[in-house]
Amino acid sequence: MGAKFSFLAGYRYDTRIPEWRGGSIHRIAVSTPMASGHLHPELEINLVLSGRAVYLLGDRRYELRRNSLVWLFPEQDHMMIEASADYSMWLGLFRPELIAQACRSAEGAVLTQANPEGYFCRQLAEDAARSLEGVFAGVAGAADDRDRYYTGLGWALLSAWSAHRAAEDTAPDTELHPSVDKAVRLIRSNEAPESLEDLAREAHLSLSRLSRLFREQTGLSLIEFRNRQRLERFARIYGKGGGHSILEAALDAGFGSYPQFHRVFTEHMGCGPAEYRRRLRKQPHG
Incomplete structure (x- = not known):
């Protein structure tokens, strides 16, 4: 039957983010998929490092693999229904107030929305993905420095959005019947x-x-x-x-x-x- 299901391990992360932080960013390994969908007030981004996973996002099905970059907005109920044993990713959560401060141009205005229209999953080129991974790692390494971490989260958000806009569009694998x-x-x-x-x-x-x-x-x-x-x-x-x-x-x-x-x-x-x-x-x- 494959790996045992667990609701104690796997895709679980603490969304109780102190207000001063503005969000969080960290690398996680996903041993088991989520059993149910969830919502949270933060904008979420996932950058896949290894393995593959399948998401249900509303009435769409996405298959993610190495270098996939997916955006999950606050009013988009999402659920991971499958994950390989070697699945890992960078996961970022960004509070609305940080997004409003970071996104001051028309290009980034969509990130302030709760449920924008369109598909927000792209497949990054290898060099673009490694560059973005470096940004994420640098910000995560500054987690104990309030000012650097808060400012760094804004930089990570804008760097991810720039990489997204430069990458090839990825349509969902399936529109659910x-x-x-x-x-x-x-x-x-x-x-x-x-x-x-x-x-x-x-x-x-x-x-x-x-x-x-x-x-x-x-x-x-x-x-x-x-x-x-x-x-x-x-x-x-x-x-x-x-x-x-x-x-x-x-x-x-x-x-x-x-x-x-x-x-x-x-x-x-x-x-x-x-x-x-x-x-x-x-x-x-x-």
Whole structure:
């Protein structure tokens, strides 16, 4: 089945950025994809260093590889549904106030928008990508110097935008079929019917047609995608185990029974719920 799914590791980063910083920039390795989409008030950019990943961005599907540069705006719900074991990237987050100060010309005005029209994924040339990587590394190295870091974030943002504008445009690999997009949204909202036949009916396709299209366009089966969403909900509800029992959290997350939850959990996590709880309790609090 490939790498085990985890909502404890992988594509997770702390968006609690002190206001004086204006944003953050750091290099991360992504061991597992996100199970659910997310929004945050910062503009996000990813510069891929190695490996490949697949994003769902609204009703579009992007495949990223080395030297891909993608921009994720504050009102664009995005989700990484696939990542290779060697996937790594530079990740930048930029607060609206820093963007407003840095982008004073018409060329950069689009960066102040929350959800601009168009495609914002480009494939950089090798020399352009290495140059931008050097800028990012230099800014990240100044994280303990408030003035240099804040000013450097603006320079990194403008350098990335300049590289983007100079690169070849990259159209999305796939515009999601409207029925696939509806199925994704229903499952993520936890409003999808339990029966896949009923889900297909709400998406206005036969189950066989929806199942085939869904796998072709997302790389996941309907059941796999639904199970990942439910596991992510379980993780959010259960937290560190202080307020809900495992059974309560599993049922609230959408699982029909504890045996169903246990089977899916163990299959994806590589351990049972009890072992997961023990690992959580060993983690430092803070």
